[in-house]
Amino acid sequence: MAEMTAEGKAPEVLFWVGCAGSFDDRAKRITKAIAKILHASGTSFAVLGQEESCTGDPARRAGNEFLFQMQAAMNIQVLNGYGIQRIITGCPHCFNTLRNEYPELGGQYEVMHHTQFIRELIEQGKLRMADGQPFKGKRITFHDPCYLGRANGEYLAPREVIAKLDAELIEMRRCKQNAMCCGAGGAQMFKDAEKGNREVNVARTDDVLETGANVVATGCPFCNTMMTDGVKLAEREDIVVKDIAELIAEAADLV
């Protein structure tokens, strides 16, 4: 972003990568897939790089309002400084915070989750699936992220994007509004679970297994981690867990 500004250019969108997308090895692959899609569609975009900082979502949901607001204030200063208007995020937690919680603190942006943006690109004809669909005949199930679905009511965009894959979309017993959490939200990702009789991601993996799907599509790097672990624990490594961006990048032959 700094470079573009120095050159006097303003990108169409800012790609908000998020902490997982920046640092987690698995999530970095999702980030790359999103970046490839943006490139292939001719979208002019920038990332903040070192100037990006945690939105504060995990701090806020763990009760640390002070830390959240410090992060928000810093990020808003950076975003407003660059005059950012349109943001796409690779993570529903960043998406929710930027979209719903920053406006009250002075950060007004049009924020889109990457599945929404990909849908837009496909609708506008800027992104086309390649011939010889790699997912033809596959059974895909979509795990709704809580902060894309319940928090923001977006159930359609990911499904419409998956529909372009020429695969069969099979819904889990609990989906959309009633989807079960992967267990990572509310800062659970960063702590051990309380005592119980099983892990949340293991319970959710049962829903996946019930569908007989070979691919679990996700829209959140944390869900991705949780579902990957769940499938591994169930010794079902034949089931692939991939973000929708990765599936699209493959189908559009961008890999």
Added chain:
Amino acid sequence: MLSIVLFALLLVVAITLFAKRIRFVRKAIGLGRDADFSDQTPLRWKTMARVALGQGKMTARPVAGILHILIYIGFVVINLEMLEIVVDGLTGSHRVFRGIPGYDGLIAAFEILAFLVLFACVVFLIRRNVLAIARFRSSELKGWPSLDANLILVAEIALMFAFLSMNAADALLQVRGDAHYPQAGAFPISQWLQPLYAGLSDGGLVAVERGMWWFHITGVLAFLVYVTYSKHFHILLAFPNTYFANLAGPGTMPNMDAVTKEVQLMMDPTADPYAAPPADAAPPETFGVKDVTDLSWKQILEAYSCTECGRCTSACPANQTGKLLSPRKVMMDVRDRAEELAGIKQKEGAEAEGGTPLTARITEEEIWACTSCQACIQACPILISPMGILLDMRRNLIMEESKSPESLTAMFNNVENNGAPWAFPAANRANWITE
């Protein structure tokens, strides 16, 4: 004449007890902090009409939902009959509205609904006590809560039976040409009860008819008072509760303005950090929720509105995986504490404290088990948010008590120092581009 006086007395006693209890509950709800809901009035009415009046979320669980709607419609419609009962009671008339057009149809409709209510209540009793439905077997329902639920169902069955028996005896007396019982009403359901009473003398029938009439009206008035002490309060409070519902998405946490001020002060280079606060500044509020007095009054209203159906708990991922957390218990704890504290203040004065604070009822283990997935909010038929209370309690644990699981302290430190929840330097943020 005596019966008119007796009836009037009964009415006055019931209304007085009801009003007194409402005043108490208002005080209990008023223990909470101020909150402003004067915005978006049209949307608020619409939400109430859809969710409470229209039962918009009930059928997410079809069996319980449809049966509930039967009882709801039955309750609302049959209570029209109460109007006639009250007028009859106060004037000594009998079926005073029998002259209005469509009266027979109305009575027939009441009967059919009464039967449906009876049927639904029987099914509900079976669901609660015979079928092993998990959400009715949770530990927080042991004792009073499950007795409360059963009492309500049995009372409703008894009331409907009395209503139908009254009609059956009345119809028999009508056929026998009793002067006080002119031809009125149609009885599609209670005709099947007539054989039960057909053997009685005229006097016996009058006794049954009057007895059932008194039982029904006394029962209804007693129920009116009972409801305010019970989980069944939802029949009234669901309406204000949905009106005052959170209109932001379930995933949006309310902003703490006091913290915003602090942060602005810190980021303002011209601010004087040592400046004395203005003399008229309000004393700082507790951060987050430690006790019911730190909740908003709306959150206490939610607790009084909760009917302990347990849809939240059965949808909660923490609860499903055997954790201690049950969102329903959170609401019950809030209500019980508000009730306790309001009682203490009523007895010992407004400044009095004591009893068991919320933090001793809702443990840290429960508070930290929440994944903030909002499934409880989605599941609640009347838009209650147990999650909101848990997250507010986290705010207190962190910002007042500095108590958090160790790994979360590390996460906070990382966010503060590296701008990420993990210990990676910000300089590496864009490494994915070249890797």
